[in-house]
Amino acid sequence: xxxxxxxxxxxxxxxxxxxxxxxxxxxxxxxxxxxxxxxxxxxxxxxxxxxxxxxxxxxxxxxxxxxxxxxxxxxxxxxxxxxxxxxxxxxxxxxxxxxxxxxxxxxxxxxxxxxxxxxxxxxxxxxxxxxxxxxxxxxxxxxxxxxxxxxxxxxxxxxxxxxxxxxxxxxxxxxxxxxxxxxxxxxxxxxxxxxxxxxxxxxxxxxxxxxxxxxxx
Amino acid sequence: xxxxxxxxxxxxxxxxxxxxxxxxxxxxxxxxxxxxxxxxxxxxxxxxxxxxxxxxxxxxxxxxxxxxxxxxxxxxxxxxxxxxxxxxxxxxxxxxxxxxxxxxxxxxxxxxxxxxxxxxxxxxxxxxxxxxxxxxxxxxxxxxxxxxxxxxxxxxxxxxxxxxxxxxxxxxxxxxxxxxxxxxxxxxxxxxxxxxxxxxxxxxxxxxxxxxxxxxx
DNA sequence: AATGTAATAAATATATGATATTTTATTATG
DNA sequence: CATAATAAAATATCATATATTTATTACATT
Numbered sequence: 290x291x292x293x294x295x296x297x298x299x300x301x302x303x304x305x306x307x308x309x310x311x312x313x314x315x316x317x318x319x320x321x322x323x324x325x326x327x328x329x330x331x332x333x334x335x336x337x338x339x340x341x342x343x344x345x346x347x348x349x350x351x352x353x354x355x356x357x358x359x360x361x362x363x364x365x366x367x368x369x370x371x372x373x374x375x376x377x378x379x380x381x382x383x384x385x386x387x388x389x390x391x392x393x394x395x396x397x398x399x400x401x402x403x404x405x406x407x408x409x410x411x412x413x414x415x416x417x418x419x420x421x422x423x424x425x426x427x428x429x430x431x432x433x434x435x436x437x438x439x440x441x442x443x444x445x446x447x448x449x450x451x452x453x454x455x456x457x458x459x460x461x462x463x464x465x466x467x468x469x470x471x472x473x474x475x476x477x478x479x480x481x482x483x484x485x486x487x488x489x490x491x492x493x494x495x496x497x498x499x500x501x502x503x504x505x506x
Numbered sequence: 507x508x509x510x511x512x513x514x515x516x517x518x519x520x521x522x523x524x525x526x527x528x529x530x531x532x533x534x535x536x537x538x539x540x541x542x543x544x545x546x547x548x549x550x551x552x553x554x555x556x557x558x559x560x561x562x563x564x565x566x567x568x569x570x571x572x573x574x575x576x577x578x579x580x581x582x583x584x585x586x587x588x589x590x591x592x593x594x595x596x597x598x599x600x601x602x603x604x605x606x607x608x609x610x611x612x613x614x615x616x617x618x619x620x621x622x623x624x625x626x627x628x629x630x631x632x633x634x635x636x637x638x639x640x641x642x643x644x645x646x647x648x649x650x651x652x653x654x655x656x657x658x659x660x661x662x663x664x665x666x667x668x669x670x671x672x673x674x675x676x677x678x679x680x681x682x683x684x685x686x687x688x689x690x691x692x693x694x695x696x697x698x699x700x701x702x703x704x705x706x707x708x709x710x711x712x713x714x715x716x717x718x719x720x721x722x723x
Numbered sequence: 724a725a726t727g728t729a730a731t732a733a734a735t736a737t738a739t740g741a742t743a744t745t746t747t748a749t750t751a752t753g
Numbered sequence: 754c755a756t757a758a759t760a761a762a763a764t765a766t767c768a769t770a771t772a773t774t775t776a777t778t779a780c781a782t783t
Contacts, residue, residue: 344561539763548739571763
């Protein structure tokens with residue numbers, strides 16, 4: 290149920306994915322005619338998609354001059370990381386407070402799946418990036434999913450993707466350290482240790498930021 | 507310079523405004539053909555606009571079933587108010603910390619203009635709602651404008667509009683009390699009293715929430 | 724000859740109207 | 754009264770036409 294049927298939504302997913310994983314590189318111009326051919330959709334459909342992505346901040350729309358993949362900058366990355374800390378830690382705290390059995394079960398499952406994949410990822414990061422992102426997202430979403438604010442969850446998911454877009458350009462996997470952080474956050478959340486969970490999550494995001502900032506050096 | 511030339515951007519502004527001020531009522535279906543006629547634009551242009559507004563959360567898009575003005579609910583309003591507190595107070599604190607002369611000047615000006623208009627507004631709120639919103643926004647923007655995070659400012663402006671959409675349906679003006687809060691925030695910001703400014707801003711938003719919640723009773 | 728400006732051509736974005744597909748409403752049938 | 758078949762309405766998509774921007778060329782000035 291709730292399948293994505295329309296060309297529009299398929300195109301949206303495809304282009305967004307290509308931006309996040311760097312197939313469509315920062316700052317490049319998105320020429321409508323090119324996109325039309327590579328994504329097999331009409332101009333109107335492409336424009337709808339780009340307008341949506343522009344609203345979310347993955348694409349920059351310049352009136353009558355066209356669309357561009359949003360550029361990278363150190364400041365932008367720092368802003369995004371800090372906002373992610375603000376929203377995700379807040380959501381995590383709410384989530385833990387509201388914590389119920391379903392949430393806990395889902396959290397255990399998603400951490401387990403992430404943990405399994407982390408081993409694979411260490412072998413060949415580049416190859417497994419998409420998979421890794423899927424399970425990392427699954428875990429972080431499970432953490433905050435019980436915050437009872439759809440508005441907050443929406444904002445958070447966009448911010449997560451923006452953060453990850455930068456991270457996906459870094460060639461080395463942060464690995465061991467990040468896994469350890471995941472584990473601490475996970476266990477703290479189960480124990481309802483809001484403070485430890487939130488503080489470790491903040492560290493986790495900011496250390497990821499540091500790791501990613503190397504691309505600007 | 508930087509004028510809004512395209513039909514698309516004009517239509518976007520118009521429809522957004524009509525949603526915020528309740529001319530397009532919550533939950534109603536936005537039939538493309540009707541909009542096409544009332545806003546004098548082609549179907550594709552209307553669709554572009556609605557896709558943008560859907561991304562921002564003013565419109566709900568249901569695949570192959572069309573577009574609807576986002577519905578009202580008590581929970582949604584509470585979520586929005588709380589998120590506005592989180593983001594706006596955070597931005598205010600940053601803004602005050604970075605506070606410079608330009609920021610201060612702009613703040614004085616915008617508070618002055620708001621103060622002048624508040625007197626007018628008391629006479630005939632319904633008539634002056636649009637004007638009031640413009641100056642209230644001017645003041646709140648001036649407060650946070652120095653936070654040095656474009657990402658934060660973008661999110662904040664959308665949240666502000668969502669909050670105000672609810673408030674615009676309330677017939678009575680909160681008046682005196684809100685004006686007093688504005689004044690305290692303003693003076694605290696000038697004195698660089700971050701704590702007082704932030705705490706009063708939080709109260710201000712939450713009292714506005716209470717006032718608006720009456721529409722659900 | 725080098726540089727700046729104006730005129731033209733090409734590329735591109737914007738906007739529209741026509742067609743195809745899907746959903747919703749209506750009618751017919753068991 | 755429920756279900757199936759049909760008709761109507763609405764959405765989604767596309768192909769084409771118009772307007773704007775960008776690139777190229779020609780011309781004039783120092």
